Amino acid sequence: MTFANGVPSVAPHTDGTATDPRYGRITAGPPEVSDGFLRDVLRDGYGLDSVTLRPLAGETDRNTQVTDETGARYVLKVTGPGERRAAEFQTALLDHLAARDLGFEVPRVVPDRDGARDRIVDGLLVRLLTFVPGAPLAEAPRRSAELLADVGAVSGRLAAATAGFTHPSPPEAHYWEFAHAGTALADSLPHVQDPALRAAAALIQARYLPLLDERLGGLPVAVVHHDLNVFNVLVRAEGNRARVSGVIDFGDAAPAPRVADLAILLSSAMRGADRPLEVAATLTAAYHGACPLSEDEIDLLFPLVAIRSAAVAATTARLSAGRAHGDPRHRSSGAADLARLLAGVPAEVGAAAVRTACGLPAHPATATAAAWLAGNAAAITPPVAGALAPIDLGASGECYDGADPREPDALRAAARAAILAFGPGTPVGRYAEPRFLAPRRRGADVTLGVEVFAASGTPVRAPLAGRVEAAEPALVLVHEPAEGVRFRTVHSGVATRLAPGDDVAAGGALGEVAAATGDGLPPRVRIQVTGAPVASWPDVPHLAPGDGAALWRGLFPDPTPLLGARDAVTAWRPTAERALPKRHHHLPNSHPTYFTNPIAMVRARDCRFYDEHGRSYLDALNNVTLVGHGHPRLVDVAARQLGRLNTNTRFVYDVLSEYAERLTATLPDGLDVVYFVNSGSEANDLALRMSRYLTKRDDVVIIDDAYHGYTTTVADVSPSRYKHYGKPDTTHPTPVPDRYRGRYGYDDPEAGAHYARHVIETFDRLAAEGRPPAAYLFEALLAGGGQVVLPPGYLAPIFAAASRAGAMTIADEVQVGFGRLGEAFWGFQTQGPDVVPDFVTMGKAMGNGFPVAAMVTTREISQAFDATGRFFSTYGGNPVACAVGLELLKVVEEEGLQQNALETGQYLRDVLAALAPKHELIGDVRGQGFYSGVEFVLDRETKEPASEETLLICERLKDRGVLVYPTGPAWNILKLKPPLSFTRDHADEFAAALDAVLEEGW
Missing domain, CATH: 3.90.1150.10 (Aspartate Aminotransferase, domain 1)
Structure with missing residues (x-):
């Protein structure tokens, strides 16, 4: 063992040829002691009596949770004599950390009655530590990205704090140190019974141990925790957030390569994760932000993670050999699965995940290649002769119009038909395009190259001079077009006679387009660029999962320049990149979008949306599309009517009268005159105008927090609008009949009548002031007010009082009508037969997304309003709107x-x-x-x-x-x-x- 700046560095022993007994201390286990011994120690040494004891896990320490009569908790650690040096080191380290503001808790050493930091009792070393509250990260049911980022940041802060610690007598070498991974694997692999795990661990051993031999000794060394796993990182709730509360178990702390802690954390946290590389990236980015890593550390991180996973899995197999239930000291669930997974991940992919997380290019050579290609397209020979042109196979592609996006076979057939019918020119599938062939929640697969669709047998040419590195399963060429520039092109779908080692000139023959691959699309050659040595990969992916595409695009940059200096084809770009700046420039600031990162939607069908990335979304939000997005019957009737006739209501057409008849048939008798308009706001505006004209009054009674529209008139009776500029004197809000938050709750059977009394009192007050109301305007279920269901018995007494006061009643059914409430076709009908409004307004769902709205009233009221002159809405009730609305009524009924x-x-x-x-x-x-x-x-x-x-x-x-x-x-x-x-x-x-x-x- 040699020392540098007082910190030991151990020369790697990764060949596995010799087993040092010092590394076997893990097998000794913690000392066996009785509860009586523990109680004597606590009483005599620390003055703690009447305690409860609970055993805790430990590899070399006998750990016990101690709770005294006041509820205070501690951890008592009993260590064998062989651990004295390590224990003293740990005590000094904890004292060092106790003097720092870490932002999280670590155990603190509790001195005994004599002020000593530890005690020797019957030859055993005894220490008492404070108990750190929290649950192990391993027990968190789910780990959000924010929680993982907090874990990574805490780990980085801990590394920065321990790096400043030195000690004259560091502990002896430990079995789990990365420098001795070769010994651990060599000793354990023979005990692995699972062939797949043994093969995976052996592959990791062969692939990465030479890298450790070569590079581990050159990494920065510092004191590290050395067992920073999901059991030793504690979390607790802060409100509704889960955050790191502390770090425990510093028993393995020792000088080691600084990055060891992060590697250990990743190998633990990645187990069982749906997307382990994403977990690794999140933790690494946060750690790097708190404790910046060198590029050498970053490049060796993934190999260290793989080695750790293999060593834990293999060691667990060794320690469990002969034990029916395994070794209880080792909580290594998932290590074997992770080792098997990491063995199948190319080293360059794992490195790319952590490099990009730290702001580095996914691969240094790839970044250089991309820069060179971008500036040298003119020097490149196109892969096939003739004109090339892009074909849109993304979610917005015209080829999918008419196809059901829920049916992958239909999408694939549509894409195939479009490719075969394409012209003029040869169609090219774009780089980075989310292929809309199988929409998924996390996005469609994204292309990692360009695809030139050409007939089988079409000659394929080399874009640049190069040497064949591999001929199957894909043709891989290595190119060195300039000093310091070296990259590979990958050509899939090419039938070739070339062999590894063959030189190919620029424009030279590579082969011919092979027959179709059986994926349902026509023959094509795929062309990709990378700096990574992909010839050793079992398969070169040409598609990346939508949510992981950024990583893969870093390894496979844009190869479009390989098509030559042609402006016709460019890489795919999200619409949002172009549309959002223009939207912000031309639309008012008050015009909102959903979500922090707005969605660029391109398709919808039934209960699902699809965005431009091919992500599928369940629509639980959109009450406009009453019968589902893109209902085929409505699409068909709208297209047919638009192609036949679309004009205004000054002309006569059957569909208008047929629709009006069918619509009014859903309402109580007498409500049979329809005023067609374009929006719910217009319908409410018209109802208020008529109410005020007919009653010769101005005041309107409403429910607080309601929303009735955006025109001046209805904004003045919408609290969510007028609260921004002041309530008009003519508007009179009444309490929201909210049985959750309001004065009368779910437990009050008369809640409806009690809330109604407030409305009636408002009628009476206004009448007493000489200003009786013109109208009572209400929603049958308060939408903007918080999805508040009107309690039973609420509207009937209000309607009776309105009649006595001479006020007109307006049922705003814009959001809740057309059967949405289930119990009845119109919301007001759920309040009983005595509730029949003077006006019913409707919109939104009325046309399933097509702009159509209406206000319905009685003939008597309508005729009384005729004196104001003609009513006319240019687009209200147009033939297309009526055809769609009529068909919607049929669909609601016929489909139940x-x-x-x-x-x-x-x-x-x-x-x-x-x-x-x-x-x-x-x-x-x-x-x-x-x-x-x-x-x-x-x-x-x-x-x-x-x-x-x-x-x-x-x-x-x-x-x-x-x-x-x-x-x-x-x-x-x-x-x-x-x-x-x-x-x-x-x-x-x-x-x-x-x-x-x-x-x-x-």
Whole structure:
């Protein structure tokens, strides 16, 4: 052992030819002592009596949790004599850390009655440490990206703090040190019974141990924790967030390569993860931000992770040999699975994951190649003769129009047909394009090259001079076009006679386009660029998963210059990159978008959206598309009518009168005159105008927090609007009949009547002031007010009082009509037969997304308004709008969608309510039919709104492929208003996503 600056460095022994007995101390186990011994030590040495003891895991220490009569907790550590040196080192390190503000807790040494930091009792070393509260990261049900980032940052801060610690007598070498990984693997591999694991560990051993021999000794050395795994990192809730509370178990601390802690953490945290490389990247980025790593450390990190995983898995097999239930001291669940997985990950891919996380190019040679290609397209020979032109096979491609995006076979057939019919020129599939052949929640697969679709047998030429490095399964050429520039081109789908070592001139023959590959698309040659030595890879991917595409694009940069100096073909770029700046420039700042990162939607069908990246989203948000997006019957009738006639209502056409008749048939007798307009705001505006004209009054009574539209008139009766500029004197809000937050709750059977009394009192007050109201305007379920269901018995007494006061009643059904509430076709009908409004306004869902709206009233009221002159809306009631609206009514009836809203809507609320006992954040689940709300609170007693959390939940749900958004005065309520075609499977999908988001914390 040699020393540098007082810190020991151990020469690697990675050949596995000799086993040093010092590395075998792990097998000795902790000393065996009785509870009586522990109690005597605590009483005599620390004055702790009447304690409870609970054993804790330990590899070389006998660890016991101690709780005294006051509830104070400690950890008693009993160590064998062979660990004295390591224990003293640990004590000094903990004292060093105790003097620093780390932002998290570590154990502190508790001195005995004599002030000593440790005691010798019966030849054993005894230490008492403070107990660090928190649960092991291993027990966190889900680990959010924010929690992982916190873990990485804490690990980096810990590394920065321990790096400043020195000690004259560091501990002896330990079995788990990376310098001795070869010994650990050599000793353990013969005991691995699983052939797949043994093969994976042997592959990792052969691939990475030489790198450790070569580079480990050159890395920066510092004191490290050396066992920074998911059991020794503790987390606890801070409100609704999970954050690191402390780090424990410094028993293996020792001078070592500084990056060892991060490698150990990654090998532990990656186990069992759905996307382990993403976990590695998140942790590494946060660690690097707190404790910057050198490029040498970064490049050796992934090999260290693989070695650690293989060593843990193999050692576990050795220690478990002959034991029926394994070795209880080793919590290595998932190590074998991770070792098998990492053995199949090319070294360059693993390195790219951590390099990009630290802001470095995924591969140094690849970055150089991309820069050279971008500036030298003119010197390149196109791969095939003739003109090349791009074909759009992304989600926005015209070829998919008419195809059902839920059917991959239909999408593939549409793409194939478009390629075969393409012309003029040869079609080229673009680089970085999300292929819309199999939409997924995390995005469609992204192309890592260009694809030239050409007939089988078409000659393929070399873009540059190069040498063949591999001929199968793909043709790989190495190019060195300039000093310091070396890269590879990969040509798939080429039938070639070339062999490794052959030289090829620029423009020289590579072979011919091979026959179709059997994936359903026509023959083509795929061309990729990389600096990585892919000839050794078992397979070179030509597609990357959508959510992991950035990593792979770093390894396979844009090869479009290999098509030659042609401007016709460029790499795919997201629409949002171009559209958002223009949107911000031309639209008002107050025009919102959903979500922090807005979605560029390009398609929708039934209950699913599809964005330009080919991501699929469950729509639990959009009450406009009542019968589902792109309903074939509505699409067909709209196209046919638009091609036949579209004009205004001054002309006569059957579909107008047929639609009006069918629409009014859904309403109570007498409501049979329809004013067609374009939006719900216009419908409400017209109803208020008529009310004021007919009553010769101005005052309007509403429900607080309601929303009725954007025109001047209806904005003045919409609290969510006028609260920004001041309530007009003619508007009179009444209490929201909210049985969760309001004065009268779910436990009050007369809540409806009690809330109604406030409205009636407002009528009476206004009449007493000589200004009786013109109208009472209400939503049958408050949408913007927080998905508030009107309590039974609320509207009937209000309607009776309105009649006595001479006020007109306006039912705003813009959001809740057309069967959405399940119990009845119109929301006001759920309040009983005595509730028949003077006006019914409707819009939104009326045309399933096509702009159509209406206000319906009686003939008597209509005729009284005729004196004001003609009414005319240019586009209101146009033939296309009427044809769509009429067909929608038929679809709702024939497909039983109102009944589905009743039954499946209740099922949705039931499965969401079942989550409440598990998640304290859920305060209330309420709704009718397919109009539901989930209210989140920070405290169920105080009902403090969890506004920030609700918005974040929506963002997380979006990332999981589910769309919903906050509503309510405090924006702490999920508004659930999906298409009426929403199924129980959709409800289960939504509930599972919400459960996962709430479980992982943030």
